Each structure stands twice: as C-alpha cells, then as structure tokens.
Amino acid sequence: MEAKIRNAKAIALKNARLDDPFWGRYTRLVTEKLLPYQWRALNDLVPGAERSGCVENLRVAAGEREGRFHGYVFQDSDLAKWLEAAAYSLTWRPDPALERQCDEAIELIGRAQEPDGYIDSYFTIEAPGAKFRNLRQGHELYVMGHMMEGAAAYFDATGKRRFLDIMCRTADLICDKFNTPEFSAAYPGHEEIELGLFKLGKAAGEKRYIDMARAFVERRGVDPDWFAREEEHPDYVTVWGRGGLDRLYHQCHLPVREQKTAEGHAVRAAYLYSAMADIAFEYGDGSLLHACETLYGNIVDRRMYITGGIGSSGAGERFTADFDLPNASGYAESCASVGLAMFCRRMLTGTGDGRYADTMERALYNTVAAGVSLGGEEFFYVNPLEVWPESCVEGTSMEHVKPVRQRWFGCACCPPNIARTLAGLAGYAATENGEDFRLDLFISGRYKTPMGEVEVRTRFPFEGNVALKIEGGGGRLALRLPGYVRDYAVLRNGERVEAELRDGYLYLSGPWDNDTVEYRLEIPPVFVWADTRLRAAAGRVAVMKGPVVYCLEEADNGTNLSALTVDTKAGLTEDYRPELLGGTTVIKARGWRDVDDPSGGLYRFDEPQREPAELTFVPYCLWDNRGPGEMAVWVRRG
C-alpha cells in the first residue's frame, strides 16, 4: 500500500475544535446532558429509570460494599464507555470537575481490579471460579476491551497514565492466558477486545498487545466449536443457558478471510470488521484487507438500510439475508451504526477511498444522530424505518420497537456508545498524513493540520457551501466529493479551479498562504429508489438531501402515513425553518392521500378514491421530538 496512505491517521481530537451548526447541538449535549445524565444513571441517581448498578458493582467487586451483582453481565462496560466519552470531551472542553470524576472512577476500577490484572465485576462477585470459562456469554473480554479503549482515550486526552497502567496489567494477563495451550484457539463471544488491545498497544507502545489483537482475529472461526466445547469444562458457568450455539450469530462459522457475507449479531459483526481493518492496515495484510472489502461490499450493496442502519431482525439483533430489510420490524441498533461508522473510518483512513466516507456519513447523520433526542435525555436503541405506535404491542413480535425514545435501558450499551461517538466526532471529520489534510465530513471548526490551521465554515447538511481558510504549508488539501453530489465547483481565492479527482476526493496542491477555498456542493432534495430486489422498498421512494434521509411524521401529515402516495414527477421543494426541531430544512412534495368510507368493511370490491395532498418531510434523525406518532421513510410512489 502507498506510503502516503500508510501514514494516514484520523485527525487527533486535540487538533480539532468543532463549532458546527448541525453537530454543535449534539456535541453540546455531550457535556451538558449525556455525560452528567449517564453519570447519574450509572450511579443509580435517576428517578424512573431502570437501575444500572454499574458503579455499585465495582464497589462490591473492590470489597468496599456488600451485595450482589446487578444488571447485565457486561454492565462494567457502561462505565468504560462513559470514561471514553468523558476523555474525548476533555480534549475540546477542559473541565476539572469532570476530570476529577474520571480520576475517581479510574481509581475505583483500579481497586476492583484483581491482583493478576483481571477486571470484570460480574465474575469477581458472582463466579470467581469461572473466569474465561464462558467466552461465548461471559463478556469479560468485551468489558476489558472497552476499558482499554477508555484508558487509551484518557491517556491521550490528559497525559495521565493511571488508567493505562491498570489496563496494561489486564492486557498482560490476557497475553499470558490466551497463549497457553488450553486457550490458544480461543476467541471472544462478543468482539471488542481486539479493538481495545489495538488501541492500548498504540497508546502504551506495546506491540505485544497488537499481536494479541491480531491473534484473536485470526483464530476466530478456525475452531468453530469453541463455544460448544467450553460448556464441557467443569468450571463452566452459564449466563443465558447452555446449548443452541449459533455460529453465524458470533461470526465464528468460518475463519474471517472466508466470510463473504455480513452475518449474525450486527454489533459483534461491525466490531469484528473494524478490528479486521485495524489489523489489515497495521500488518499490510492484503488478504485480510480483501476480506474487509468483501464484507463492506455485502453490507453496503445488500444488507444496509438507507439510514446506515444494519441488523434487520429484532430477534438476535442481527443480519438476515441479502436485500431483506423490513421497514417496521427491522432493528438497526444504534450501537451497530456506531460500529459501521467505526469500520468505515478505518477503511477510509487506510485506503483514502471516499466511498467509505459516504457510508460513514450516512450512518452518522441518520441512525447515530437519531439515537438521541433533541433534549439529550432520551435514546433510541432500535431505529426502524417505519413506526406505527399502536402496532408496537408488548408481548408481540414488535415489542423490540419502542415508538418513542426511552430514558435509559436495562441493557444500556447504546446511550454510552452514542455519547462516545458524539464526543469523539472530530475524529471522523478529517484525516492527515503529516503532509496533507483531507476533509472527510463537512463539519465546521478549526483543524490543526500539516498546513497549519484550516478553518472550515459550513451550514451543511442544510446548505452545500463549505468555506475553508488554509493557513500555510506545502501539503495538499483533499476535499471529499460525496457520491450523491451531481454538481460542484471549487473556488480558490475567488477563482474557479479544476482539482484532481482521485478516489472520491478533489485534491488541491499547496503552497498555501491564508488562502480561501470555497467548495460549492449542489445538494438539492432528491428522490431515492432502491434496487428492485429490496422488497421492502418495492413501489416506494425515499427523500434525501445530501447524506440526510428524510421521513414523514404524523405531526406534519396526519395519521395513517400508508395512505399517502408521493408524485415523483412533481418535484421537491426545500425550506429552512429555524423554529422547527432546533432549526432544520423541511422538504415538501406533492402527492395524494387515499380516502374511503370507514364503514365499508375491511375488504372491499371498490378501489379507494384519492385526493391531492402535500407531503412534508423532516430529517429522520430529528423524528420523535414532537411526541408519539407515526413515521415512515419509504413512501408509496405513484
């Protein structure tokens, strides 16, 4: 691979100060709402929310309190993700009080850690004799991986080594244990340790940890029956019951290079593919990179919702089959789109190919952004493309779909995942390689780059103009040209210039001296159709503007959105509405509404009439901020 790509890195958080009209609301939420709210939740201080028990568990594990473990077996990871998010926020908003909270939490983790480096309060409290004996369900490596990610982030943000040192002891334990003959073929049931060991290895300068991450990736699926056989060990303790191993669910049906389709639990899969990308680029492994590209292609061409959601089945929170993407019953877990963005970020960094940025952007501006309310205290775990509240009945096949965001969840992996993604958003925005600066997402801010400071000003995604000022230096400026842009222009110091288009980026060369660049992207509202094999979109159309998927809501269009048909011949109009949903562009279409006599019986021999109707679309990521009601992304077309 080219040297330039090999040196590429996502921009360091401390080298970016975002100040964006679209994302600013979300990033402000991190420090104003998400971090304080989640801290209270983890400490069981939120009235009306399901109890977390996360911090309390660690106190019990540390021997400071009596009690039983509470919550899911992976509860510790909520604190790890909180620390990661907090660390990221400290890079752009120093906060001594927050930093003290973090330091105290880290100390608690240190006390809960066992002398050999083991850290996982569930097993420490409830099943100390069964450590690593249930890799399928135990989530120990998952917890440790998230702790490692938190430690690396905190070290990067503050320079403090305490968390790093704690987790290096854990990593040492893992490197010892998982290279013994007994565990030499073992791999985790929920991928994550691979990502944590990689980050920790980079932060601590320990290649051993990165080699261990690689080993976990390489071993996966070579022995597809590990999770069945571990049940035979006398120390095995079950968490959710024995038997019934589903290899696809755990992506252990085949060695990773032989996996051609995205299978199983979507979050596990996305984390695995992200780790595969880490390893492929680290070791220059062409066959592993090829596997990543194959899996990426399967997702993007056949198994991804238009909103960047992945996981089409509520049961199993998983992939199902090519082109099977049901609108109402789908899953599209917030965590899974975070994972998809992570995977794309790595592929983008490693290859410089803008198509990965298109997908990363699609996931971030839609499913990930949809995951949190405007108020910042309610979250979606499941992100369907069509919601009809009356049909979301408890005890039925739709009970996984909550038609309104929830304050907290018993299984609370999504809110902290959203928080760490928003807090670390700048890392998705740009790339640099010591010479060049590449703008991957159109997010306003000031970036410290090889060309000095680059200031970016834009009102994207509501407007397509991006204004840049480049301080100096000789490197190249690469501006992403998204796949959805039909027309664009680049002006340098007011003059139109031609730029070289390579792999989805427009390259402008230096030298620079306080130059201004104006990048004009045409991003009108457009209709979008799906491949005819995507059955859930047959006879339907969606509306997008730039990367933003739009939807109908009951608040604007009345009940029974299924009665509406949009006239794709009549065009779309857009209108920025500052007072609506925190300020957003609304898109309108013309069409029809079916009408019939409600007393005519359920099945009839006469076609319904239809009357002209105006259809109003709002961004999918802003839905459910005006009270419960129907929503639909794919609308009948006629």
Next chain:
Amino acid sequence: MEAKIRNAKAIALKNARLDDPFWGRYTRLVTEKLLPYQWRALNDLVPGAERSGCVENLRVAAGEREGRFHGYVFQDSDLAKWLEAAAYSLTWRPDPALERQCDEAIELIGRAQEPDGYIDSYFTIEAPGAKFRNLRQGHELYVMGHMMEGAAAYFDATGKRRFLDIMCRTADLICDKFNTPEFSAAYPGHEEIELGLFKLGKAAGEKRYIDMARAFVERRGVDPDWFAREEEHPDYVTVWGRGGLDRLYHQCHLPVREQKTAEGHAVRAAYLYSAMADIAFEYGDGSLLHACETLYGNIVDRRMYITGGIGSSGAGERFTADFDLPNASGYAESCASVGLAMFCRRMLTGTGDGRYADTMERALYNTVAAGVSLGGEEFFYVNPLEVWPESCVEGTSMEHVKPVRQRWFGCACCPPNIARTLAGLAGYAATENGEDFRLDLFISGRYKTPMGEVEVRTRFPFEGNVALKIEGGGGRLALRLPGYVRDYAVLRNGERVEAELRDGYLYLSGPWDNDTVEYRLEIPPVFVWADTRLRAAAGRVAVMKGPVVYCLEEADNGTNLSALTVDTKAGLTEDYRPELLGGTTVIKARGWRDVDDPSGGLYRFDEPQREPAELTFVPYCLWDNRGPGEMAVWVRRG
C-alpha cells in the same frame, strides 16, 4: 330469540354424504393419509419427524411402561383430536379396522385415567402433586376438553359409550373440584374445557356439565389475577417459568361481556368466543350474545387477514392491534382459523345470519385448506400472506415462518385440528331445524333433511352453479347468498323464481316433490382492496374468486414478486386447468415488472424501468405444492 332459530342445528354428520370436487380431495386425505399418518406419528413410527411420544405417554401414565413424559405438556390432546377426526370419518366411511384402533386407544385412555376421573399424562407421570395448581400453563383442562369432544364425537358416530363414560368421570371430577370454595373463581389458561363440557353434556344428557362450561365462561377475568396468585401455592409447579402474566394473552383481562376487542393468543380467543356462543344460545343470554357479536365485529372488521387468518404476531401467536395485519411476519395459525370457523358455525346456527357463513367459508377455503399439502403429509402451522424463503432465517424474527409445509411438528396441534375439521366438514355445510333445510356452504353431496333427501351438485368454487334436487316434505329451502355475489338467479324446475332474501339467505317454500332447483351465482374473478387503514395492503390489491383468495407464486411468475405491479384497469381472465395442482382455476392479470441494473447499487437516484408482464394467480390454499418459492397475496397496484 325466534323459536325457529333456537331449534336450528348444524346438520348431523350421519345425515350428510359429501362428494365434492373441491373438498373431496381433502376429505379423502383424511382417511387415506391424515388419520393413518397421524396415527403413526402419535406412535413414533414416522422416520424423520419430530418424536411425538403421545401414545407412549399414556402407556407410562397407565403404569404399563417405564419412562418419562415426552413432548409438550398438552401432548395427550393430539390423540383426543385424532379420535375426534376418526370418529367423524366413521360417520361417512365405516372402517372396522380404524374403529378397532379407536377402541384400543380409548381403552388406553381409560387405563391412563386415575380412579377419581383425572386424565392428563403429564401430571400423572411428572407432577402428580401439582394437579390443577397451574391452570395457566398446565393445560389439563385443555386436554380433558379435547378428550370430551372426542368422546362425544365417538358416541355420536358409533353409539359406543365407553369413551363417554370415561370422560363423564372426568367431568364429574371437574364439577366437584371447580365448585369448591378454593377453585370457585378459577378458569383455564387455554380455553377448551368449555367446549368439551358442553359437547359432553349434550351427548350424555347431563345439564350439570353445561352449567360448568357456563361457569368457566362467566368466571373468566372476573378475577384477573388468578394466574398470578396460583403461583404462591406450595404445590404450584411451573411449566414455562413463573411471573410475567399477560392477561390479554389469556383473555382474562376483563369479564367476557366487557371485552370489546379480540385480544391475545388467537386460538385461545377463538375457543373462548366459540364457548361464549354455545352458552349464549343455550341459555338465551342476550348480553352474552351481544358480546359475541362485538368480538366478531372487531375480528372481521379490523383484525382478520383476507384469508380468514387471525393472529398477526409470531411472538405470542396472537392478536396485536386494529388494522395491524403484516403480510410476511404474520402468524395466522391454522388452528386459529379452525377456531374462527367454529365460532362462526355457532353464530350462524344460532342467528341464521349469512354473514357468519361468509367468514366461516373464508377461513375454510383459504387458511384451513392451505394447512395441508395436496399429498396430505405436510402441514402449515403458520399461514403468512407473503413468503420469501431466503428471509425465513433461523434465529431471527422470521423463524416462525416455514416457507414450506412440514411433515410434523414438535407442537402438533395443527395437523389434528385440520384433520378433525376436514373429517367433520359436513357439519359446516348445512343447518336444519326440523322443518327447514339451509345450505350454508356449496358442497356437493346428499343430505338427509326435513325435506327428505336433498342432493347438491356443484363445481364450486370454480363454477358458480349449484344444482339441487329436493325429495319432498313441506319445509323451506334456504340458500345462502354470499356477500361477494353480485348477480344470481334461482330457477325452480327450470323456471326463474323470486326468493325472499332474509339475513343473507334466499328462502324457497315447499311443498317439494323431487323438484330441481338451479342456483346460479355469478362469481367472476375480482380485485379486492382493503380499508385504507390496513397498512399492510396500502397501494396493493388482492384477487379473489368467490370465497377463494388467490396469490402469486414464484413457480408461475419468477423470483421477486415485489417487482410486479398489477394493472387493475386491465381486467382478469380465468381458466380452469385440470392438470394443475389437482385441477384448479387459474386467474391471469396484466401488469408490469420493475427492471433495473443489478449493479447500480442498493440506493439510487434513478427510477427503475418497467416492462409489461402477465401475472398468474393460483388459489392461496394450493400454494407450496410445487416446491419452495416466493408467494404473495397482496400485490402492488398501478
């Protein structure tokens, strides 16, 4: 209620000899395939099928074998239903060998019965100390109810009292036990005993049993927490786990007269409503009848599939909400449509209103008939309106949908239910009240009626002519005029006559003397639309001919049925094809197929093209007899 209606009864099976081109295939299957095959299955003699253990359990309960109970807690009911089906078949096809099998099975039941009358092999073998302590899950009363239905049927068919006497001892036990103070508010978790006690009471001339059936109906939901409190008893033993009582699921959220919507598990609901109808008519209870009418209306107007299927959620096998009838993920259990037909049969008998016959017919000619393959050895448990085999993946939200019929099921309630319905089909076909004869379904055969023999000849549902010959007597002949018939004529001895239309029936008066009646029904193929609130049918249309719902299959139309749009302006043509699917009318339409470039990406900015296409529809009940493939009832309209 009118005296005429009060005396009405479904025609006795021994008074009907069916010989029908449509149903003949199914009824022949009963004796040629279903009964022998199911007998082998119940005796664990079918290679490749899931083990039943049914007969073996009874041998163990009788103390004749060692062993543990095998199967679901209600496994005994499979034999009861088999006996009921066998009994019905003996009324129209005497078979000494079959009768001997029945007698032996009945003797075994007698030996498995405990001295106090208790009969339920699960509890006898596994939990004798917990009898009636888990009414929610134990299914004892369910088993006993089916045994009672079998006993009444066998007595009616053969005159033999043995089974009747066995079950009268059980009924005596129930009447004693459930009138003690401790159990005076109790009712079963799965309704069925109400139906069994009623039938047994009628057959044995014991009003006490009918009063007990009434009591179970009246008590239901008066104490909505019975199933929660029974868990506190020291003798309580769980079957599927404690807690999590869902009152809607068990229709015990309210007393039955206060229930306005069809809720919960669809089979339980249908059996309850059938029992409510039995009791309402038996006791002349107007308020209970009103409750039946309300629930019937809610089902037919808001919660029933066009195929007469009920139960829209795989999870819980249950009703969900008004107008929520998803096509692919729905449930529409075969047993539930049997239950709906049972409910309608009772309402029809009691009120004489033809709309109940329309619904009964819809369920029988579609979901119930679809439940068994042409070969008679494969069954559908779940009857969706749209199937795409690739999406029916294990471990996902679609795993309840099997895209092909199965040889047997671990939970085998449906095949025996289908068998007893087909064996007793004549009971659905006509009604008499000692004076008049009413033809409710158009099924060829010879009926013994108050007007002597009435012979019916028809090729319905493929042709709309029904030819009758009435032997003699003075009563009235009532011919149902289905709601879907637009045009008809009645000829008597070749001359057109006007007949009085009342409650959906055309009445012709006697006297009769070998008169011929020709009843010509116009039943062309037609398009059918749904109420616009039925979201799953928005922008779609179905095709029917008479009561038969049609569907597209992959075998005729290729893959990806969602790419097809039917032109509702272009009309439909029909064509009887004797060589296809055992002989059936095929319906053709014109329309279009979407085409696009498969390499164009999953989401695109260009609309697909479409090319003209011919669409071929076959009866829904005959789908999946030509190998696995896609199927769809609701087709895009344009």
